[in-house]
Amino acid sequence: MRTTLRALALACAVLVTASACATGSFRDGPSDTITILTHYGSQPQKSELKKLVDKWNGTHPDAQVETQTVFYDDLLQTITARQTAGQGPDIINAYSLWGGQLAAADVLDTPPSDVASDIREHYSPAAAKTVSVGDRVLGYPTEMQTYALFYNKKLLAAAGVKHPPKTWDELREISRKTSTHDSSGNLDVAGFGLTAGFNDTAVVHPFASLLQSAGGRYMTDHGRAAFDSEAGEKALSLEKRLIDDGSADPGIDVAKAFPSGRVAMTINAGYMIGSLKAVMGKSYKDIGVAPIPGPRLGDRGSVAYSFFSGVNARSHHKKQAWEFLRWLNAEPAAHGATRMGALQFSVGTISGRVSDSRALAVDDPNYTPFVDALDYALPEANPQGGQQMKTALQGSIQSVWSGEETVDAALSSAAAEADATLPRH
Amino acid sequence: MTPTLTARGSLAKARKHQSRAAWAFLSPSLLFFAVFLVLPLLFAIALALASWGGFDLGRIRFSGTDNFAKILKPTGSFLVPILANTLLFAFGAVALALIASVALAHAITRLRFQGLWRTLYFLPMVTTVVAVGNVWKYLYQPGSGLINGLLNAVGIGSVKFLSDTSTAMPSVIVVQAWTSVGAAILILTAGLKAIPEAYYEAGALDGTNAWTSFWHITVPLLRPTLLFVLITQFIAGLQSFALIMVMTQGGPANATNVAGFEIYQQAFKFGVWGVASAMALVLFVVIFVITLAQLWIFRRKGEETS
Numbered sequence: 001m002r003t004t005l006r007a008l009a010l011a012c013a014v015l016v017t018a019s020a021c022a023t024g025s026f027r028d029g030p031s032d033t034i035t036i037l038t039h040y041g042s043q044p045q046k047s048e049l050k051k052l053v054d055k056w057n058g059t060h061p062d063a064q065v066e067t068q069t070v071f072y073d074d075l076l077q078t079i080t081a082r083q084t085a086g087q088g089p090d091i092i093n094a095y096s097l098w099g100g101q102l103a104a105a106d107v108l109d110t111p112p113s114d115v116a117s118d119i120r121e122h123y124s125p126a127a128a129k130t131v132s133v134g135d136r137v138l139g140y141p142t143e144m145q146t147y148a149l150f151y152n153k154k155l156l157a158a159a160g161v162k163h164p165p166k167t168w169d170e171l172r173e174i175s176r177k178t179s180t181h182d183s184s185g186n187l188d189v190a191g192f193g194l195t196a197g198f199n200d201t202a203v204v205h206p207f208a209s210l211l212q213s214a215g216g217r218y219m220t221d222h223g224r225a226a227f228d229s230e231a232g233e234k235a236l237s238l239e240k241r242l243i244d245d246g247s248a249d250p251g252i253d254v255a256k257a258f259p260s261g262r263v264a265m266t267i268n269a270g271y272m273i274g275s276l277k278a279v280m281g282k283s284y285k286d287i288g289v290a291p292i293p294g295p296r297l298g299d300r301g302s303v304a305y306s307f308f309s310g311v312n313a314r315s316h317h318k319k320q321a322w323e324f325l326r327w328l329n330a331e332p333a334a335h336g337a338t339r340m341g342a343l344q345f346s347v348g349t350i351s352g353r354v355s356d357s358r359a360l361a362v363d364d365p366n367y368t369p370f371v372d373a374l375d376y377a378l379p380e381a382n383p384q385g386g387q388q389m390k391t392a393l394q395g396s397i398q399s400v401w402s403g404e405e406t407v408d409a410a411l412s413s414a415a416a417e418a419d420a421t422l423p424r425h
Numbered sequence: 426m427t428p429t430l431t432a433r434g435s436l437a438k439a440r441k442h443q444s445r446a447a448w449a450f451l452s453p454s455l456l457f458f459a460v461f462l463v464l465p466l467l468f469a470i471a472l473a474l475a476s477w478g479g480f481d482l483g484r485i486r487f488s489g490t491d492n493f494a495k496i497l498k499p500t501g502s503f504l505v506p507i508l509a510n511t512l513l514f515a516f517g518a519v520a521l522a523l524i525a526s527v528a529l530a531h532a533i534t535r536l537r538f539q540g541l542w543r544t545l546y547f548l549p550m551v552t553t554v555v556a557v558g559n560v561w562k563y564l565y566q567p568g569s570g571l572i573n574g575l576l577n578a579v580g581i582g583s584v585k586f587l588s589d590t591s592t593a594m595p596s597v598i599v600v601q602a603w604t605s606v607g608a609a610i611l612i613l614t615a616g617l618k619a620i621p622e623a624y625y626e627a628g629a630l631d632g633t634n635a636w637t638s639f640w641h642i643t644v645p646l647l648r649p650t651l652l653f654v655l656i657t658q659f660i661a662g663l664q665s666f667a668l669i670m671v672m673t674q675g676g677p678a679n680a681t682n683v684a685g686f687e688i689y690q691q692a693f694k695f696g697v698w699g700v701a702s703a704m705a706l707v708l709f710v711v712i713f714v715i716t717l718a719q720l721w722i723f724r725r726k727g728e729e730t731s
Contacts, residue, residue, distance in 0.1 A: 076693060076694065077693045079480075080479045080480060080693065080696070083479075083480045083481070084479060084480055084481070084482060101478060101479075101696045102480075104478055105478050105479065105480040105481055105484060106481070107480050107481075182568070184568075184577035184582060184583065185582055185583070186567060186568035186573070186577070186583050187567075187568060188568070199674070249567060249585075249588075250585075250588045250677070251566070251567040251585045251586075251587065251588035251589075252567065252568075253566070384478070384696075385695070387694055387695055387696075388694075388695045388697075391690070391694070391695075394676070395676065395677075395678045395679050396678070398590075398676055398677035398678040399590065399677070399678035401588075401677070402585075402588065402589050402590045402591075402677055402678065404590045404678060405678075417502075421695075
C-alpha cells in the first residue's frame with residue numbers, strides 16, 4: 001500500500017513538473033521580434049502584407065516584425081488558444097464582431113490617444129464604430145466591408161432589363177425575368193442568389209441590409225435584438241417570396257454560380273470584387289454593382305463590418321507595435337493613401353479610412369457603391385455574445401427559407417434566443 | 426535470523442525491485458495519459474462548473490451547476506434538437522452501416538479476390554473526411570449534382586438534399602454510414618473467417634439453407650464481433666464533428682446540428698467555455714450509458730463481454 005502511495009506521489013510530482021516545464025517553455029523572456037497574427041493565410045493578401053512588413057523591417061532594424069498567418073476559420077481559435085497559453089502575438093488582427101469578447105477579457109491594449117483620435121476623426125463613422133466597444137477604441141480598422149447589390153449586366157440585358165433594380169418590386173420583377181429553368185424544373189439561372197453557404201455572415205448580412213433599407217435595425221447599440229420588427233418581417237418575407245417565385249434557391253452555391261453566370265443578382269460585401277476579378281478574368285467587365293434597394297424608391301441599406309489591428313495587452317513591445325501600426329495605417333504613402341489602404345484595394349476590397357477609399361476607388365466604378373455605403377451603412381454591433389445572436393438569426397432565416405417556420409415565428413424565436421445570450425455573459 | 430526469514434526478506438526485496446521496474450516502464454505511458462487525458466478531463470469538469478470566456482485562466486469563476494441548468498432546460502436547444510439529432514445521427518448511421526457491412530462481409534467471404542474487395546470497401550476510411558464531405562456535397566447539389574441528375578433522368582424532380590430541413594439529416598447519415606462501412610467490413614470478415622466450417626457442414630446435414638444457416642449459425646457466432654463494431658461505431662457516431670462541419674455546419678436551421686459541433690461552436694465561436702464543457706460532460710454520460718446498455722443487452726443474451 002505504502003509503495004503504491006509513493007508511486008502515485010512520484011507520478012503526480014513528475015506530472016506537475018512536466019506541466020510546469022511545458023508552461024515555462026512558452027515564453028522564456030521577451031523576444032525582440034514583434035509578431036502580427038492575421039487571417040491573411042491565402043494569396044494575394046499574404047504576400048502583399050509580407051511586402052509591407054519587409055519594407056518596415058528594412059528601415060527598422062530594432063523593431064523587426066514577423067507575420068504569422070492563418071485562415072479566417074482558424075483565427076479566433078488561434079487567438080484564444082495562444083492567448084490562454086501565454087503565447088499571444090504582439091499584434092492581433094480580429095473580426096470586429098469579436099471586439100466585445102476580446103474587450104471583456106482585456107486581451108487588447110488601450111490605444112494611445114493620438115491613435116484613438118485618428119480613428120474617430122479620419123475613418124468613416126461606421127468603421128470607427130465597428131472597432132469600438134462603448135467609447136473605447138480597440139485598434140485600427142484594416143479591411144472594411146459594406147454590402148451592395150452585384151448584378152450580371154449580360155444576364156439582365158438578355159432579359160431586356162437596362163438598369164439594376166431601384167425598389168424591391170423591381171428586384172422581384174427582374175429576378176423573375178432573368179430566371180431560367182431546365183426541363184426538369186431546376187434553376188438554370190437564378191434571378192437572385194440567396195447565399196446558402198452555411199456561413200452565418202453570408203446568410204445574415206444580406207438580410208440585415210434589406211432590413212435597414214426597410215427602415216429597420218439588426219441590433220440596438222447595446223446589443224439587444226432589433227430585427228423582430230415590421231421591417232424585419234418585410235425583409236425576410238421578400239427573401240421567402242424570391243424563393244417561392246422560383247427566382248432563388250438556397251441550395252445553389254452562389255459563390256461559385258455567380259461568377260459562372262448562373263446567378264443574375266446577389267447581395268454581398270465588397271471583398272467579392274477581389275474574388276470575382278481573380279475568378280472571372282476578362283468576364284469581370286460584365287459585373288455591375290448598385291446600392292441595395294429598399295421597398296420605396298430612394299430607400300437603401302447596407303451593413304458594415306471590419307477587421308481591425310490592435311496590440312496585445314500582454315505584449316512586451318507595445319510601443320513598437322503601435323509605432324508599426326501607425327506606419328501601416330496612418331502614414332500617407334503612394335497616391336496619398338495609407339499603406340494598409342493600398343493593400344486593401346490591391347486585393348479587391350475597400351478601406352475604412354475615408355481619404356484612402358476616395359483616393360483609390362477611382363480605378364473601378366464597382367467600388368463606388370461600397371465606398372458610398374460607408375456613409376449610411378449600419379455598423380454591425382459587437383457586444384459580447386454578438387456571434388451567438390448572429391448564429392441564432394442564421395438558423396431562423398434558414399428555417400423560413402425552407403418553409404419550416406413562418407416569418408413572424410422565426411424572427412420572434414431568434415430575437416428571444418439572441419436576447420437570452422446576454423445575461424450569460 | 427532463520428533461513429526462512431532471510432528467504433522472505435530477499436523475496437520482498439525482489440518484489441520491490443520488480444515493482445520499481447514496472448513503474449519505470451509504465452511511467453512514459455502513464456505520463457502521456459495523465460497529460461493528454463486526465464488533465465484535460467479534470468479541466469473540463471472544472472470548467473463545466475465555472476464561467477469562463479477564454480483568453481485568461483485567471484478569469485475562471487465558479488458558477489456551480491448553472492451551466493447544466495442552462496443546457497438541460499427544456500426550452501433550450503441542447504436537448505432538442507441538438508442531443509436528439511446526435512442520437513438520430515448515431516442510430517441511423519450505425520443501423521445503415523451495420524446492415525450494409527454484414528451483408529457485404531457475408532458476400533465477400535464467398536467471392537474470389539477477397540483482399541481486393543476488402544481494400545475497395547476500406548478506401549473511404551483512409552480518405553480524409555474533408556474530401557469525403559466535399560465530394561458528397563457535390564453529389565447532393567440541386568440541378569448539377571450527380572444524384573439529382575440521375576433522379577431527373579428517370580423523371581423525378583430534384584431533391585434539396587442539404588438545404589431542406591427534412592432531408593438534410595438523412596443525407597448526412599448516409600454519408601456517415603458510407604464512410605464507416607469499410608472498417609466494419611474489415612472486422613466482420615475477420616469474425617466470419619473465425620467461424621469453423623464444421624458448423625456449416627453440420628447445418629447442411631440438418632438441412633439448413635443459406636438464410637437459416639446465416640440466421641442460426643453466422644449471426645450467433647458473429648455476436649462478439651458485432652458487439653465490438655456496434656459499440657465503436659456508435660461512439661464514433663455520437664462524437665461526430667468533422668463531417669457535419671464540412672457538409673452543413675449544423676444547418677439548415679439546426680437540422681443537422683449535433684453535440685460535437687455545438688460544443689465546438691460554444692467554445693471556439695461563442696467563447697462560452699463553461700457551457701461547452703457542461704455539454705461535453707453530458708455527451709460523455711450519454712455515451713457511457715448507451716455503451717453500458719449495449720453491453721448489458723449482449724450479456725443477457727449470453728455473450729462474453731469482458
